Amino acid sequence: MEINSLTGEFVHAPTERAFLQHKQDQTQSLLGFTLTFCTVFYLGFFATDLAALGWGHDTMALLGARIAVALTAGSCAWLAYRRVLSVPAARLAASLAEGVALACFMFIAVLRPAEFHWHAMSLAIMLVVVYLYIPNRLRYASTIAVVATIVFVVLAAEYSRMSSADKFTMGMLLVLVNTFGFLAARRFQYVSREEFRSWSVLKHAAERDHLTGCFNRRYLHDQLMGGRWRERAPDADSLSVVLCDIDRFKQINDTHGHGDGDMVLRGFARILQVAVRDGVDSVVRYGGEEFLVVLPGTDLAGALRLAERLRVTFAATEVVSTDGATRLRATASFGVASVDLAQFTFEHPLRHLISAADELMYRAKHNGRDRIESLQLAGPARKSGAVR
Numbered sequence: 001m002e003i004n005s006l007t008g009e010f011v012h013a014p015t016e017r018a019f020l021q022h023k024q025d026q027t028q029s030l031l032g033f034t035l036t037f038c039t040v041f042y043l044g045f046f047a048t049d050l051a052a053l054g055w056g057h058d059t060m061a062l063l064g065a066r067i068a069v070a071l072t073a074g075s076c077a078w079l080a081y082r083r084v085l086s087v088p089a090a091r092l093a094a095s096l097a098e099g100v101a102l103a104c105f106m107f108i109a110v111l112r113p114a115e116f117h118w119h120a121m122s123l124a125i126m127l128v129v130v131y132l133y134i135p136n137r138l139r140y141a142s143t144i145a146v147v148a149t150i151v152f153v154v155l156a157a158e159y160s161r162m163s164s165a166d167k168f169t170m171g172m173l174l175v176l177v178n179t180f181g182f183l184a185a186r187r188f189q190y191v192s193r194e195e196f197r198s199w200s201v202l203k204h205a206a207e208r209d210h211l212t213g214c215f216n217r218r219y220l221h222d223q224l225m226g227g228r229w230r231e232r233a234p235d236a237d238s239l240s241v242v243l244c245d246i247d248r249f250k251q252i253n254d255t256h257g258h259g260d261g262d263m264v265l266r267g268f269a270r271i272l273q274v275a276v277r278d279g280v281d282s283v284v285r286y287g288g289e290e291f292l293v294v295l296p297g298t299d300l301a302g303a304l305r306l307a308e309r310l311r312v313t314f315a316a317t318e319v320v321s322t323d324g325a326t327r328l329r330a331t332a333s334f335g336v337a338s339v340d341l342a343q344f345t346f347e348h349p350l351r352h353l354i355s356a357a358d359e360l361m362y363r364a365k366h367n368g369r370d371r372i373e374s375l376q377l378a379g380p381a382r383k384s385g386a387v388r
């Protein structure tokens, strides 16, 4: 999870996407709030147009510009509050509001040429807002800020009545604002990603089993049994579980040692993790050498096919011992249980499935190991069968 020190973004693109997704709700509410706040202030500053120019054609033109900004920024704020925006859409809204506000600001500056020193101060405040308060990608915010600064300096050279020394001082101050704005924004980007990095490490440690990388019992109880399996496949009409237990694992430990036992466990976990659908199915280390696979949206036939594939793959896989001298082979027994969610009326189907799969797995052990026992829980006539 390396962070680029210039852009403040994660170097690894999927990690950056995960970070942005994780922050999206917060980003949208911050975008909505900041743009609303800026819209109100931008309109409020019409009072200064009136004070400087009085009622007249130019003042009305400036009012038109301020209303254009209010409409753009206000619509973007409304969108940010009301809609779930994608990351690029939220960035587009931020950049559009910033671009329109700064363009209208240049128009205001040109129509009030006697006050370029005040305009420089206003621009500096706007740049701080662009760099730090409106959530946007750092490279977009800094491009907008630098372009606005250059345009403003050119306009000041053309329209202002400031002395050359004042113009120079103003230019230097704007360079300073951009530099500190960029540095502060970059630091903020960096720190929020560091925070995400720590959060991810803690989350991983809290949810995963250290040895195999599978989900742990806490995740099963807090998340999956709490209903998360449904979030993983909202339209699922069936739910299945496969409970797997490595056969005669004690013997492997006793014969080859715990280190090699661990290698077998890791190898089995890897086979399970590779076989399931990422982001939909979950592999849980249920006990020492027992693993649970939760399959939302998979019916009994699908779960049986998967279990058979797992059984055959594991039985055919050789695990190289820690010293590289021995090749270990093991088998596993499987209990597969499934429900049709439309027919199954109990409140916690997962709990019922796990307890059924547990019994089935023990039946598979009793019936000779390296085999699968299955049960369809839903429906008036329960059918059970054995495979292999």
Ligand SMILES: Nc1nc2c(ncn2[C@@H]2O[C@H](COP(=O)(O)OP(=O)(O)OP(=O)(O)O)[C@@H](O)[C@H]2O)c(=O)[nH]1
Pocket (backbone or CB within 6 Å): 211, 245, 246, 247, 248, 249, 250, 251, 253, 257, 258, 259, 260, 261, 262, 265, 287, 288, 289, 365, 369
């Ligand atoms: N190496 C290693 N062994 C573990 C771990 N967790 C549990 N075990 C061992 O797994 C073994 C499980 O043995 P049993 O419950 O008797 O089952 P089994 O030998 O697999 O026999 P059957 O399940 O009846 O086929 C025990 O010896 C535990 O010490 C672990 O993380 N690493």
